[in-house]
Amino acid sequence: MEKGSRLNREILGVVIFALALLIALSLLSYHPTDRSFNTPSGSLQTQNWGGIVGAYLADLLLQGLGLSAYLLAIFLFAVSYNLFRESYQGIQLIKSGGYALFLWSVAVLTSLLREIEVGSAAGGIVGDLSKSFLISFFSRVGAYLIVLSALLLAVMSVTQRSLLSLLEKAKKVAVKLAKQSLVLLEVLNKKWRERREKAKGENTKKERKEYVPPPIVLREEIKEEPPKKAKKKSPPPQAQLDFPQVSQGYTLPAIALLDSADGEHVKIDKETLEANSLILRKKLADFGVEGEVVAVRPGPVITMYEFKPAPGVKVRRIVTLADDLSMALRALSVRILAPIPGESVVGIEIPNPRREKVFLKQVIEADTYQGAESKVTLALGKDTSGAPFVADLARMPHLLVAGATGTGKSVSINAMVLSVLFKASPQDVQFIMIDPKMLELTVYENLPHLLVPVVTDPKKAAAALFWAMDEMDRRYRLMRDKGARGIDHYNRILEKEMADKRAVIELKQTEPSDGGQEVGGDLQEKAPLVHERLARIVIVVDELADLMMSVGRDIEEYITRLAQKARAAGIHMILATQRPSVDVITGLIKANFPARISFQVTSRVDSRTILDSIGSERLLGDGDMLFLPPGTARIIRVHGAYVSDQEIRKVVEFINQQAKPRYRPEVFDAKKEIEAGEVDEEYDEMYDLAVELVTETQQASISMVQRRLRVGYNRAARMIEQMERDGVVGPADGAKPREVYARKIDN
Known part of the structure; x- marks a missing residue:
């Protein structure tokens, strides 16, 4: 049933789109000499792109609505677009009435402005009749007041926005345009100044060439360099050190070696974000968490919804609902930031349906x-x-x-x-x-x-x-x-x-430090x-x-x-x-x-x-x-x-x-030298007992030596490492026990 209704909507959308296109082409190619209701004796050959039908249709709309007839084509295009959308919610009477009120308001307003030479039939028959009626009952000032009020109501009905939000939106657009205009003027002014300074600089160079000969400058620069005297004054025990120049002859890799993004920027439509916001608020309300979504921040992989809980709601309750929200939104995983640091809202991160790969x-x-x-x-x-x-x-x-x-x-x-x-x-x-x-x-x-x-x-x-x-x-x-x-x-x-x-x-x-000798200090002290x-x-x-x-x-x-x-x-x-x-x-x-x-x-x-x-x-x-x-x-x-x-x-x-790499072999030699020195200096008196224990039990573990000989962990570890160096036991192999090479010899 749902599939059939969608097909019917799309068929209706195609018909309305074709009608809107015909109206637009007919109005754009309107010519007064074409056949119409006013000129029935015209030639069958018309200049209108819609033919005879287009000529009659354009004449009818322009006579009836005037210049506002062009808005009719725009509105029909919008209706056709809505019929193809997934989130189509059927015919909305408030919006439809808003469209009609907007057409009427524009027609009457253009009729009132005829003295500004908009045209003899600027508002059409509808605009002229409505204007005459309003002026006769409310005077011209009252007519302007009524028409402008109707126009404002029509905009609010069509956009489904309050008057304050519309004013705020208009303010933001105006500020943005003003900033862009200022930036553009600044760029143009900067370029103009650069060109003027460049022209002045070229004139100055030409003048200097006439008065200052180049050879004199070159000789003065050569005489001012005193490198040899500095070498003679250096102390005898100190030698000159030639430092290698940093990055000499080396070129950093070019960014072109990396791959560019292979896909388009993934953009989530506004309807999906609004739908998720409604589901989020409803699901939280089902669990007794009241509040509202105050902001939505889409990103390449996840979208964060900023939820402001109602007074008295504990944040801990929201955190426990992550799995429930994930199921309600059919999301892979939902992460909750409760609260966002420095703000009075809770962040709810929901994965996007399509993830954008970050290169x-x-x-x-x-x-x-x-x-x-x-x-x-x-x-x-x-x-x-x-x-x-x-x-x-x-x-x-x-x-x-x-x-x-x-x-x-x-x-x-x-x-x-x-x-x-x-x-x-x-x-x-x-x-x-x-x-x-x-x-x-x-x-x-x-x-x-x-x-x-x-x-x-x-x-x-x-x-x-x-x-x-x-x-x-x-x-x-x-x-x-x-x-x-x-x-x-x-x-x-x-x-x-x-x-x-x-x-x-x-x-x-x-000089040795006051804090004692550090590991590896003997090598370079x-x-x-x-x-x-x-x-x-x-x-x-x-x-x-x-x-x-x-x-x-x-x-x-x-x-x-x-x-x-x-x-x-x-x-x-x-x-x-x-x-x-x-x-x-x-x-x-x-x-x-x-x-x-x-x-x-x-x-x-x-x-x-x-x-x-x-x-x-x-x-x-x-x-x-x-x-x-x-x-x-x-x-x-x-x-x-x-x-x-x-x-x-x-x-x-x-x-x-x-x-080519310049490896430093001493990296692996430092520890060997220290260990060799430690072996010569230290000999544990219980080492022989430990070797006897290991060869007798054929087990070599630090914990066993520690337990049987009643010594500390570090001491037992050192004895096991010494056995490895002496060839008594094998090296450590992850979680496996060490292999014991030596065998006990009976007396």
Whole structure:
């Protein structure tokens, strides 16, 4: 039945559209000499586009309604359009009456304005008769008052808006037009001034060429340069240091290497938004939550409805209705922000029927990214309103990323890496990439930004983090020697000294700190300080859970120490994991990572583990994330930027063609040297008993040694590690027990 009624509506719509088109063409091509009711003896050959029928029809409408006959065609087009819409609600008497009243008002008004030479039959027969009637009873002033009032009522009936809202809308349009006019005038004025100044500048140049000969200027410039005297005055123990020029011969990747948006901008029609608002209000009212939807903010992936509850309604009641609203709206998931920070409304986020894919190129091209000065600006995606969203890793200064498998976590990590590569040369930013899964980050092999090849071995990963701690201590000694408070300040001091021809290598011993010796301090405490421009170091770990299972407490210790101190030294970490549990994201790690990103997770517990609040379990996946900025508890929803494997390869190949990586082998050697020194210095008196216990039971676990020998955890762990170095037991293999190589020899 519904299908048949829709077909009938569409047939009627086609007929009305054809009639409206015929009326419009007939009126537009009206000619007084064509056959009509006034000129019946005219030729059969008419100039009207509608033929003889069109000529008669145009003459009839113009004589009856005057100039307002053109509005009849417009109204018929509107009726035809409404018949084809999904949300057609049948014939509305108020709107239909408004259309008729509008036609009558315009016809009478044009008849009243005949003295302004609108035409002899400007209002037609209807307008002239109505005008005569109104003037005879109400005078000309009263007639104007009645017609204008009727016109206003007609507009209110057709638009279904109140008078105040119409005035507010008109005010906004007028203000917008005024602003655009002012901007246009300012642009034109600016261009005119530029042309005038350019013309003046050309005249001035011509005049200067007549009075000031160029050779004199060249000779004066050459005589003013005194480079040799500066070299002679430098002290004997100091040597000139030639700093490599930053980004010399290096070209940043072009944005054209990235793919453009393949689809059109997804736009939700106003009727759908209004229908969802009504369903939302009705469903909340069914559960006793009264209020109204005060604003709707559509975005590329979700639409936020701002709901203002009635006085006395508790916000907690609204939060518990997320599942009910999801079922009523037939939505995949509904997330409720109760309340929106800083506002007196509750935000209800509902997924759009069609999701718009966010491409990395859209964010890279945006002014927010292009205008950012930081070399470690991360292009995360778009916020809920569709505006590009970026974040500065230097301000975080470390980032923890977690989410379930297949939610877009690895794609987002790649987008972050590429957003750094689009801003920084190898002299600005260097990477240490740790990928135990050997899947995601291996595409960046041979990148000139890498300090070492992509690390896949957990032990080498621990060594790299240990080196990062040692490098952090070295950088702090360099900055302390120059009186700098951060890496940017330190580099500016060196650049200033190079400009003044006073950059030197200062060979002198550093004094030990009052706080005692730090880890890795022996390696460089007696080494000379070599001042050089420092690049920021970004450590990317794609799967933290694998490292925590393999290396365990060492990794946690290194990460915690770097997170606490490495900000000013320009060393940053991006840690990602697909297992957001408390044994991976420990309290110590989380306390030192104020900036966190959560993708979709499976439970509220995981969401609380990452963000200390719920909400991640209601995300949509495919890059949908919640971002917790540092220093605030306000969580921001971001739709992550998508980047394909092909785009990554194109960018990496472009960079690899310009330079080759200069790996630093000492990254993996620092930990070995420290461990060798510790082995020589310490010998546990209970080590032999521990070896005897392990070989007798053929089990090598820290907990067993701790329990049987009644020693602490750290001491038992050190003895197991010593057994591994001595070849008594094998290396740790995840959750599997260590293999015992040695056998007990009977007496």
